[in-house]
Amino acid sequence: MNDDRAHEFLLEDLSVGAHAHGFGRNAEGQAFAFRVRGSTLHVEVYRDDLDTDVPEEADVVAVAERGVNDIDLTDERSIAALVRDAVAEARPVEGAEGTLRSLLGRIGGVIDGI
Structure with a gap:
């Protein structure tokens, strides 16, 4: 893959219908x-160094x-366009933890589970 296409918006999975859902990667x-729940599309963008298939709130x-x-x-095209626009306009989460703090939180969770 050339560098121009390395960081394009990509929908890896898209399910349509009243409970549409999916995942992908943004331009970064x-x-x-x-x-989709009710009449609202909810989008979550995850930290850069995500190393799990099931992200947590942190x-x-x-x-x-x-x-x-x-x-x-x-x-599909209508949903994809709405998702692309929403991802591009996503707002940072207040108090979003940095990478180190998130990693320490994960380690603490593992230790607590032992």
């Missing part, structure tokens, strides 16, 4: 996930919400 290469660095009343939830 960060993982994100989205889901891994979320930005969020976005968008209404879905004006789009066709059975059309």
Whole structure:
């Protein structure tokens, strides 16, 4: 893959319908996930150095919400466009932890579980 395409918005999974959901990578290469609940699209963007397939709350660095009343939830292109716009406009989470703090939190969780 050439460098021009290395960091493009990419939807790796997209399920359509009233409970549409999926995941992918933004233009900066960060993982994100989205889901539709009720009439709202919820997007979570995760930290750069994410090393797990199942992110935790501490891994979320930005969020976005968008209404879905004006789009066709059975059309992949409509959902993809809405998700792309929401990911691009995601706002940083207040108090988002840095990489070191997040890592220490994970280690603490493992130690607590022992």
